[in-house]
Amino acid sequence: MTRPARRTRRTLQMAGAGAAALLALSACSSSDPDSSAKSDTSASASSSPKLSGAVTVFAAASLKESFTALGKEFEKEHPGTKVTFNFGGSDTLAASITGGAPADVFAAASPKTMKIVTDAGDASGTPATFVRNQLEIATLPGNPDKIASLKDLTKSGLKVVLCDKTVPCGAAAQKALEAGDLELTPVSYEQDVKSALTKVELKEADAAVVYKTDVHAAGDKVEGVEFPESADAVNDYPITLLKSAPNAEAAKAFVALVRSAEGQQVLTEAGFLKP
Missing domain, CATH: 3.40.190.10 (Periplasmic binding protein-like II)
Structure with a gap:
């Protein structure tokens, strides 16, 4: 066999091997996005657990109508949850919380009554003013x-x-x-x-x-x-997640709803002033 012929055959063999490698790489690459997508989906699902169970909210009596409406909306958005309210005088509610009454969220009609809970170390984080009332x-x-x-x-x-x-x-x-x-x-x-x-x-x-x-x-x-x-004599209304909240994740979501644009609209329509 002449030298040119041998060179031609070697060139063809190398080309065939290269093509096979490209096909193998392509096959691997085509499967990777699926694996990555599945991984991302799993990570997303695990980072956003489904909310369930009861959420107990102690709230000032003046919040009854608006919070009841928001509670129904919360249950609609999170099937499997149930929001239970205890409405009353803020000072009485604060005393119940510091006395050990099980609750997830406290919404008071004044910073002074909220201070009863924070001073006792029963609030989780710093209470936030979400509305005002006149x-x-x-x-x-x-x-x-x-x-x-x-x-x-x-x-x-x-x-x-x-x-x-x-x-x-x-x-x-x-x-x-x-x-x-x-x-x-x-x-x-x-x-x-x-x-x-x-x-x-x-x-x-x-x-x-x-x-x-x-x-x-x-x-x-x-x-x-x-x-x-x-x-x-305008009152600020603070809200907080409680440190011993039995259902902290769902409680956080309820507080978020109250402070959201949707929650603020419900409260404003009820006559509350924006914070």
Whole structure:
């Protein structure tokens, strides 16, 4: 065989070997993306576990309507979860939490009542203000006593109800009265804002100093009267995950919903002010 012929055969053999190597490499490469995708999918799934179980939220009474709506939305977004609420005076709720009551989230109507929980070391992280609320006078439908100001509540013979001074709505009412240099002796002090409002709804009182959100929620059962002194007594509402939360992951997701654009819209529509 001549030298050119041998060179030609060697060249063909090398070309064949190269082609075989390329095919093998191509086969490996084509399988790698699938493996990588599966790996990425598995990693993503493991980093976002499905939420389930009960979430217990202790919240100020004034949050009842808006939080109940958000609770239903949360359960819809996370099938298998159940949000249970304990609404009441923030000071009473704080005392229950520091006393060992099992809860995942605490939403208070003032930083002062939240401080009871943080000082006891029961909050996980720093509480965040998520809304604010302002006072309003709730009168009987049609405002038969012609109440037009905070000063009008001091009229003789008028039955007025206030929240207890230890709860946020009561403390705010006292600030407003001090701002107007007014003194008022109510017929009763109630343990939370809903109880104060109920006295007017049942016509057991002529008026009550409550939050705008409560007047809004009551619809035509009462009539609201704004007063300028309320600007001196606006309450910040903080929320926190609790350190001993039985269902911390779901609790974090609920807090996130409250602070999200969707949650803020629900709260704003209920009459709350943005933080």
